[in-house]
């Protein structure tokens with residue numbers, strides 16, 4: 046089987062070795078769900094030098110920005126529009142300005158989105174703008190959810206569902222208002238249905254520790270989006286083989302993980318992803334994964350995609366933990382996980398059957 050020459054094949058032919066780029070964490074969550082409060086608590090910590098905060102507010106007057114600037118002097122306001130649409134160019138400009146500054150070091154960028162922002166275009170900007178990509182790497186997406194109001198918000202506002210669907214970590218806020226009670230099981234189920242692969246943090250101390258670790262980590266690879274620990278309430282157990290799947294028919298959003306034990310031939314994998322992108326690109330809200338390639342089994346390949354757009358994949362110097370399996374998280378609208386797995390199997394079988402003579406080694410096979 047030969048490559049179809051699609052978008053991903055073109056990128057995967059020569060993945061770059063992960064280099065030193067500034068990690069970017071995106072903090073999203075619906076209006077009033079507690080993003081600024083959380084950020085302010087974090088920024089009270091001493092020694093967050095080198096952590097720049099970009100605050101996006103919908104209105105022309107930056108209230109959140111003022112609140113955050115009181116505690117943290119490295120804050121940029123992008124006001125009067127949503128990062129996902131009106132001020133996307135401003136985000137690129139702000140990031141480029143941060144990258145170019147000489148007066149103080151830059152270790153991490155935290156972006157607080159407006160409460161209505163769709164994280165998709167923001168993540169796409171980080172992956173798709175060449176100048177940004179050369180300097181920055183997405184470290185993860187965090188999303189706050191109000192323990193008291195989230196159910197109603199999710200019913201009424203599709204933006205809130207998308208924000209949750211994009212997250213690597215869900216942060217349940219206002220649990221103190223539950224009067225010591227546990228979060229309602231129906232809410233936990235709903236969150237799990239929307240995003241089974243994210244880790245859920247209900248404890249404020251734990252949330253702050255997570256954020257603090259993220260912004261302090263001298264990481265530069267983007268691998269931190271793939272939390273090695275299993276999601277708190279449910280998710281793919283380490284021993285699971287194949288697809289860990291959960292469906293959310295109510296919200297139409299489905300998340301699942303494709304897990305493979307055996308290393309994958311690069312061209313078969315690329316051809317499969319080309320096909321998935323061509324056929325279901327619109328419905329791929331987010332794809333992220335660590336892939337074990339047959340020709341570079343010791344160096345996981347990090348992939349990130351939003352809809353049709355995939356960032357050029359990078360090879361990490363080593364696996365971040367003992368688990369060396371391929372794990373690809375899909376957050377989709379109505380994509381059938383089993384069908385997707387079947388197509389991968391078909392392409393892998395075809396690859397196995399093809400004559401050895403045609404199996405040309407990839408250009409950068411030997412690391």
Ligand SMILES: Nc1nc2c(ncn2[C@@H]2O[C@H](COP(=O)(O)OP(=O)(O)OP(=O)(O)O)[C@@H](O)[C@H]2O)c(=O)[nH]1
Pocket residue numbers: 074075076077078079080081082083109159160161189218219220221222
């Ligand atoms: N009781 C309680 N109140 C909270 C908590 N987190 C936030 N709040 C309150 O909820 C309101 C909204 O919080 P913000 O932090 O401004 O929420 P936001 O997500 O930044 O809101 P937008 O800027 O509108 O998107 C404020 O009055 C906060 O004081 C919490 O954990 N417990």
